[in-house]
Amino acid sequence: MDVQDTAYDAEVIVVGAGPTGLMLAGELRLAGVEVVVLDRLAEPTTESRGLGFTPKTMEVFAQRGLVERFADLGIPLQTTSRGHFGGLPLDFEVFPGAHPAVQNLPQAYTETMLRTWAAELGCDLRRGHTVVGLADTGEYVDVSVETPDGPRHLRTRYLVGCDGGRSTVRGLAGFDFPGTPATLELLLADVRGCDIRPRFIGEWLPGGVAMAAPLGDGVHRVVVCERDTPVRRRTREPDFSEVADGWRRLTGEDISHGDALWVSAFGDATRLATEYRRGRVLLAGDAAHVHLPAGGLGMNTGIQDAFNLGWKLAAVVRGRAPRSLLDTYHAERHAVGRRLLDNTRAQGLLFLGGDAMQPLREVLGELTEYEVVHRHLAGLVSGLEIRYPTGPGRHPLLGLRMPDVELVGDAGTTTAFTLLRAARGRGLVLAHDDAVLRSAWPWADRVDVVTAKPATGIPACDPPPDGLLVRPDGHVAWAAPGEAEELTEALDRWFGPPAARAV
Numbered sequence: 001m002d003v004q005d006t007a008y009d010a011e012v013i014v015v016g017a018g019p020t021g022l023m024l025a026g027e028l029r030l031a032g033v034e035v036v037v038l039d040r041l042a043e044p045t046t047e048s049r050g051l052g053f054t055p056k057t058m059e060v061f062a063q064r065g066l067v068e069r070f071a072d073l074g075i076p077l078q079t080t081s082r083g084h085f086g087g088l089p090l091d092f093e094v095f096p097g098a099h100p101a102v103q104n105l106p107q108a109y110t111e112t113m114l115r116t117w118a119a120e121l122g123c124d125l126r127r128g129h130t131v132v133g134l135a136d137t138g139e140y141v142d143v144s145v146e147t148p149d150g151p152r153h154l155r156t157r158y159l160v161g162c163d164g165g166r167s168t169v170r171g172l173a174g175f176d177f178p179g180t181p182a183t184l185e186l187l188l189a190d191v192r193g194c195d196i197r198p199r200f201i202g203e204w205l206p207g208g209v210a211m212a213a214p215l216g217d218g219v220h221r222v223v224v225c226e227r228d229t230p231v232r233r234r235t236r237e238p239d240f241s242e243v244a245d246g247w248r249r250l251t252g253e254d255i256s257h258g259d260a261l262w263v264s265a266f267g268d269a270t271r272l273a274t275e276y277r278r279g280r281v282l283l284a285g286d287a288a289h290v291h292l293p294a295g296g297l298g299m300n301t302g303i304q305d306a307f308n309l310g311w312k313l314a315a316v317v318r319g320r321a322p323r324s325l326l327d328t329y330h331a332e333r334h335a336v337g338r339r340l341l342d343n344t345r346a347q348g349l350l351f352l353g354g355d356a357m358q359p360l361r362e363v364l365g366e367l368t369e370y371e372v373v374h375r376h377l378a379g380l381v382s383g384l385e386i387r388y389p390t391g392p393g394r395h396p397l398l399g400l401r402m403p404d405v406e407l408v409g410d411a412g413t414t415t416a417f418t419l420l421r422a423a424r425g426r427g428l429v430l431a432h433d434d435a436v437l438r439s440a441w442p443w444a445d446r447v448d449v450v451t452a453k454p455a456t457g458i459p460a461c462d463p464p465p466d467g468l469l470v471r472p473d474g475h476v477a478w479a480a481p482g483e484a485e486e487l488t489e490a491l492d493r494w495f496g497p498p499a500a501r502a503v
Helices: 019-030 055-063 067-072 107-120 168-173 240-251 294-317 323-352 354-367 371-382 416-423 434-443 484-495
Strands: 010-015 035-039 078-080 082-085 088-091 101-103 124-127 130-136 141-147 150-161 185-192 199-205 208-216 219-226 259-267 270-272 281-283 406-409 412-415 427-431 447-454 467-470 476-480
Touching: 010 019, 010 294, 019 035, 019 107, 019 294, 055 067, 055 101, 055 294, 055 416, 067 107, 082 371, 088 354, 088 371, 107 124, 130 168, 150 168, 150 294, 168 281, 185 240, 199 240, 208 240, 208 323, 219 240, 240 259, 270 323, 294 323, 323 354, 323 371, 412 416, 416 427, 416 447, 427 434, 427 484, 434 447, 434 484, 467 484, 476 484
Parallel strands: 010 035, 010 150, 035 124, 150 281, 427 447
Antiparallel strands: 078 101, 082 088, 130 141, 141 150, 185 219, 185 259, 199 208, 208 219, 406 412, 406 447, 427 467, 467 476
């Protein structure tokens, strides 16, 4: 267990105030951990960047009561049950009861919602703070920071780099970041003042691919990929004239008169940190993995990294679980990252590979007519079939997400996500069996033990389980029928030793 025996400026320092860092800060504050977030920008970004959420991320937000916060801030959500894999249409309704995806929501709105939430929980966000050095002593991390008031040194128990694909934390801590360089360059612009036909999942054209989507208020996101254009080493963002010229060459349309609000360039490089944790330094989001941003999976995966890490790091910092619990963060999320790189590389080949890929597109298009194939690809894109290696047992729900099913108990009717929201970072045991409930009571200081069962069953799970242990991130860690010893083992593994034994 970690023991606080020295003075810290914060129990955890998070570097980066993007969606990943803000999500992590909020999760840590739910558990009462002192958090400081450092960001080099003096003001929040207004750039649109990531444009929406997968169904899995929407479930993450729902489990913390964050979906409603968009409406509270006057931010409309444009939901859809449709997605695509490399341009091949998919329907997320193959997962009954799942939240829909959200499309065309600029990242600045996401950051506003998460920043407001984290601030209400007591997060200390410091802008204009640039990390320039760090030293992990094994007992704590010393962090050197350039601030508006001059150099400072901060001490923390754990440091988490959520500072993007060019992560300073990753470099200073010596993480390996192998991968493959970009072979294609894509140019992007958010443009106002042009009448542009939507091309939501892209249009294959003789010279490459053109994508366009309305963002509201007369603004359109356009993306240009010309296959025969070499990848450039850029020291600054491209001019809008490059985007407009490429758009004209591909589509024959002139958008040069538009007002560009944001212009950027990106490629299909893929890199994955060999480890997500080195001692007391951890990585999350783009700091740990970069790839072609197919389907907006980068921001979504970063938010889910933070959701997986937050409750584990909080349990270790609070002294409720051993440091070895942090090893499961790497074990679970590195595997997701590796799969993400395979997924986005495959999508890139399908989507950007030109005429040579057309036979493969046609064959895969035929295969998606089979439900098992459609569900598999939809699971990859949506994140709804991520399964973690949670431990012993053979129940089909083990390691998967807990659906937001209606639950009936002694206190009335509620839903699984409502209970997870109320738990505020605690685990959840659901059962009607007295033996199961008695086994879980010694962990009642960190796990809510609730007498309840599904009202009408659980999708793709017949019969429904007699009891469940749900982690704070919504994944099932134990399911009955199963031995009471398996429940005890799962509680020990995920929540540390019990405070007391049942009498």
